[in-house]
Amino acid sequence: QSVLTQPPSVSAAPGQQVTISCSGSSSNIENSLVSWYRQLPGTVPELLISENSKRPSGIPDRFSGSKSGTSATLAITGLQTGDEADYYCAAWDNGLRAIVFGRGTKLTVL
Amino acid sequence: QVQLVQSGAEIKKPGASVKVSCEASGYSFSLYYMVWVRQAPGQGLEWMGVMNPKGGSTSYAQKFQGRVTMTRDTSTSTVYMELSSLRSDDTAVYYCARGDLILGPVRDAFDVWGQGTMVSVSS
Numbered sequence: 001q002s003v004l005t006q007p008p009s010v011s012a013a014p015g016q017q018v019t020i021s022c023s024g025s026s027s028n029i030e031n032s033l034v035s036w037y038r039q040l041p042g043t044v045p046e047l048l049i050s051e052n053s054k055r056p057s058g059i060p061d062r063f064s065g066s067k068s069g070t071s072a073t074l075a076i077t078g079l080q081t082g083d084e085a086d087y088y089c090a091a092w093d094n095g096l097r098a099i100v101f102g103r104g105t106k107l108t109v110l
Numbered sequence: 111q112v113q114l115v116q117s118g119a120e121i122k123k124p125g126a127s128v129k130v131s132c133e134a135s136g137y138s139f140s141l142y143y144m145v146w147v148r149q150a151p152g153q154g155l156e157w158m159g160v161m162n163p164k165g166g167s168t169s170y171a172q173k174f175q176g177r178v179t180m181t182r183d184t185s186t187s188t189v190y191m192e193l194s195s196l197r198s199d200d201t202a203v204y205y206c207a208r209g210d211l212i213l214g215p216v217r218d219a220f221d222v223w224g225q226g227t228m229v230s231v232s233s
Contacts, residue, residue, distance in 0.1 A: 002154070035219040037155070044205065044226060045147075045155060050219035088155055092218045098171045099145070099157040099218060 003028060004089055006102035013110050016079050020105045022072040022089030028100055032092040034072040036065055039086045039104075048087070049074060081109050112136035114206050114224035121230045127194040130227045132206030139187035140164040143209030145220055146180065146191045148202040156202075160209060161189055196231045203228050 005023040012018040022034065036049040047056055049065035052072065064075045072089055089102040117131040132144065146158040159170035161180040168180045174193070182189045189206060204227045207220035 033216065033218050035217075037220075044223045045207075045220075046223070047219055047221045050217050050221070056221060086154075090155070090157075090218070096172065097169070101155040101157065104154045 002103045003093055003096070003100040004091065004102035006087075006089060006105045008103070009106045009108065011108040011110055012079050014079050014081060017075065017077045018079060018107065019076075020074045020087050020089075020107070022074070022102050024070050024072075024091060024100075026070060027095040028070075028091045028093040029067065029072055030070045031094060034065065034067050034089055034091045036063075036072075036074045037088045037090065039088065041085065045088065076107070079109050083107060084109050112208075112222050114208065114222055116204075116206060116224040116227045119228040119230070121232070122196050124197055124231055124233055126196050126231075127192060128196060128229050129190055129192040130204050130206075130229070132189045132191070132224050134187045134189070134208070137208075140184060141213070142211055144180075144182075144189045145207050145209045146178075147205045147207055147220070149205070149226075150199070150202040153202075158191070158204075162212060163189060164212060193229075196229075198231050201229065201231045 033051045037045040038048045039045045052067040053065045062077045066073050086104045088104045093100045115133045120128050122128050140163050145160045148156050161168045163182045177194050179192045206224040208222040210217050
């Protein structure tokens with residue numbers, strides 16, 4: 001059982017928008033910074049969003065992050081088939097004294 | 111360019127230890143934390159711990175306390191992760207990743223990742 005809860009899978013058509021939720025608690029998301037990672041099939045994880053909503057250079061503005069209370073959300077607009085990947089949220093957990101990851105959400109672009 | 115290059119795949123027997131290296135280049139090694147994250151086959155990401163390469167201090171996830179040791183060699187800009195008393199469920203890809211700037215604001219984000227090292231534990 002992961003500390004951060006993500007839906008196992010989401011899907012949408014090309015060009016559409018999708019959101020991926022990440023639910024936590026006051027021990028982690030509510031009082032920490034959330035980051036999001038994308039892992040394309042067979043590749044290394046890549047930082048998509050840091051500090052709840054900041055995009056590293058090179059990440060298109062189709063990707064956006066937000067946080068409210070004990071939940072965070074990753075939104076992807078203008079979906080492309082190349083966006084098919086596993087997406088993970090992460091945050092520091094004050095109780096565990098560790099970075100915790102969600103179990104990941106598999107995005108399928110139909 | 112900034113990169114982390116890890117050592118090659120390992121096959122170990124249960125009870126043995128494994129030591130994985132991660133050589134940093136393209137940035138000031140001692141200025142950034144380094145973390146280790148593992149991923150079992152078909153599973154998600156799991157944070158193992160963090161090292162401050164400047165002073166050598168470490169913090170490990172409770173799950174790995176007593177079994178994991180992170181060290182570094184500043185002369186070669188290399189960090190090491192040693193995991194002992196290996197079990198079959200330690201079979202995973204082990205990644206090093208660059209963390210926050212040590213004297214910078216907290217971001218808790220990992221912006222550069224090594225290519226991963228597959229560790230297989232089997233009798």
